[in-house]
Amino acid sequence: MIVGGGFAGTTLARALAPRLPSGWQVVLVSEESYTTFNPMLAEVVGASVFPEHVVAPIRQMLRPGEASRFVMGRVTGIDAVRHRVMAHTLAGPQEIAYEHLVLAFGTRAHLGLVPGLEQHALPLKLVGDALFIRNRVLQRIARIELERDPAERRRLGHFVVLGGGFSGVEVAGALADFLRSAARYYPQVRPQELQVSVIEGGGRLLAELPDSLGQAAARSMRRRGIAVRLNALAAEVDADGVRLAGGERLDAATVICTVGTRPNPLLDALPLPRLRGRIQTGDDMSVCGQPGLWALGDCALVRNEATHAFAPPTAQFAVAQARALARNLTACIEGRPTQAFHHVSRGMMATTGHLKGVASVFGLRLHGLPAWLLWRAYYLWRMPTAGRKLRIWVEWTWGMLFPADITHLRFTRTSEADAEPARSAEPLSRIQPQP
Numbered sequence: 001m002i003v004g005g006g007f008a009g010t011t012l013a014r015a016l017a018p019r020l021p022s023g024w025q026v027v028l029v030s031e032e033s034y035t036t037f038n039p040m041l042a043e044v045v046g047a048s049v050f051p052e053h054v055v056a057p058i059r060q061m062l063r064p065g066e067a068s069r070f071v072m073g074r075v076t077g078i079d080a081v082r083h084r085v086m087a088h089t090l091a092g093p094q095e096i097a098y099e100h101l102v103l104a105f106g107t108r109a110h111l112g113l114v115p116g117l118e119q120h121a122l123p124l125k126l127v128g129d130a131l132f133i134r135n136r137v138l139q140r141i142a143r144i145e146l147e148r149d150p151a152e153r154r155r156l157g158h159f160v161v162l163g164g165g166f167s168g169v170e171v172a173g174a175l176a177d178f179l180r181s182a183a184r185y186y187p188q189v190r191p192q193e194l195q196v197s198v199i200e201g202g203g204r205l206l207a208e209l210p211d212s213l214g215q216a217a218a219r220s221m222r223r224r225g226i227a228v229r230l231n232a233l234a235a236e237v238d239a240d241g242v243r244l245a246g247g248e249r250l251d252a253a254t255v256i257c258t259v260g261t262r263p264n265p266l267l268d269a270l271p272l273p274r275l276r277g278r279i280q281t282g283d284d285m286s287v288c289g290q291p292g293l294w295a296l297g298d299c300a301l302v303r304n305e306a307t308h309a310f311a312p313p314t315a316q317f318a319v320a321q322a323r324a325l326a327r328n329l330t331a332c333i334e335g336r337p338t339q340a341f342h343h344v345s346r347g348m349m350a351t352t353g354h355l356k357g358v359a360s361v362f363g364l365r366l367h368g369l370p371a372w373l374l375w376r377a378y379y380l381w382r383m384p385t386a387g388r389k390l391r392i393w394v395e396w397t398w399g400m401l402f403p404a405d406i407t408h409l410r411f412t413r414t415s416e417a418d419a420e421p422a423r424s425a426e427p428l429s430r431i432q433p434q435p
Contacts, residue, residue, distance in 0.1 A: 001096065002026065002102045003029050003085070003103055004299075005032055006104065006298075009028060009030065010028070011319050012296070012323075013028045014062065015326035016329060016330070017067040019326060019327075029087055037056070038315070039379060040054040041129070042130075045134050045178070046134075046171075047134060047399075047405045047406070048399050050395065053388070053391060054127060056388060061384045073088055075105075080293065083097060084096065103294070103299055103300070107263060107298045108265070114236065116238050120238055120255060121162065123257050124171055133171075137254070138408045140156050141183070144157055144188075144193060157189070158251060161175070161258060162255065163198075163257070164206065165206065165208070166208070166348075169350050173226070173353035176224055177404075182403075182404060196226045197250060198228050199234055199242070200232065202230065220358075220367070221352055233245040240253075261298070261313075267299065278298075279300045281294070281303075283303055284340055285324070298313040298318065303341070304317075305340040306342045306344050315382075316348070347364075349378070350375070356371075356372055359374050
């Protein structure tokens with residue numbers, strides 16, 4: 001049984017099912033019916049793709065049959081003695097028996113790092129977060145057209161991204177492109193009233209990449225008007241902006257958070273060895289002192305024999321761990337010895353905006369258009385079905401020829417159509433039409 005339908009869980013299920021001896025079955029339990037390709041969430045924010053393009057149905061990926069089964073439900077408890085998992089499914093509470101249990105349920109966004117972050121910042125962790133941010137951006141631009149106070153217009157048009165890692169850099173670049181493309185449809189909004197800022201506590205962007213590529217990313221973003229603030233820490237977030245640790249204040253109506261993770265709440269109920277908030281495993285991804293229990297992906301702390309360091313919580317390593325664990329589980333079932341996890345990174349890459357990116361692949365450092373094309377080619381290849389690959393390729397091609405889609409998707413139901421509109425968070429006296 002596999003708990004979790006992310007990169008690690010679905011890759012493991014697909015790799016393990018064909019290897020299993022007769023009479024064995026893979027059961028994957030996930031509270032969502034799809035896998036989210038998190039590296040592409042910035043593409044949703046920037047309207048480069050539709051939200052449904054960055055998710056893949058788990059049933060379609062697994063092709064359930066005799067060797068595999070998918071259960072949509074939330075795991076509420078684990079009885080390691082009886083080898084039972086308690087899950088709340090669409091049919092109510094159920095107990096599901098297992099012989100081997102793999103924990104691959106990832107992590108959650110942590111909004112308790114900075115005072116006010118949970119109340120006023122927008123996390124970017126799920127596809128729903130990406131769509132909400134995109135709608136919020138469109139609302140802000142529309143509000144600017146109705147506002148006469150110059151200071152308030154600048155605050156509404158200022159978008160602050162917390163974190164200069166992969167997610168922060170990519171969403172800032174996508175957001176800047178989206179604002180520039182959408183501005184043509186808002187003639188009363190001046191370009192200088194729209195600003196994107198990135199706040200990074202370290203000395204450079206993309207600390208996981210070589211220093212030269214982090215600097216190249218910063219130069220690329222600054223050339224396009226994105227304010228990159230290094231060695232800057234957010235001390236407090238409120239409804240009107242961000243206060244930095246040095247006392248400086250950034251007035252902004254929208255703060256996007258791409259930093260901080262916390263363990264899945266299920267982990268708190270399990271008496272498992274933990275280090276740095278993640279499950280501590282052996283070199284073969286078995287959980288220490290727990291026969292038949294395994295862990296991988298973001299929720300696990302797995303040592304990489306190739307580097308003698310812990311594997312980073314990235315999609316590339318989650319996929320590599322899943323394939324290695326499929327071999328180890330098969331070996332364990334057949335009575336053969338398991339192997340330590342060993343993976344040499346192929347490289348890492350990030351986009352910094354339309355036609356721009358940075359990449360380090362097999363020691364080769366790229367930036368600009370080649371890195372951007374490589375990023376798109378890689379994630380297009382990672383998509384699970386030919387149909388989804390074609391849809392994304394068509395959408396990306398369309399986006400290179402035509403302006404970004406500025407549709408504000410509200411998903412209003414018929415029963416809600418005549419309901420009283422929600423009151424604005426701002427006093428009506430501050431919203432005045434342009435003369």
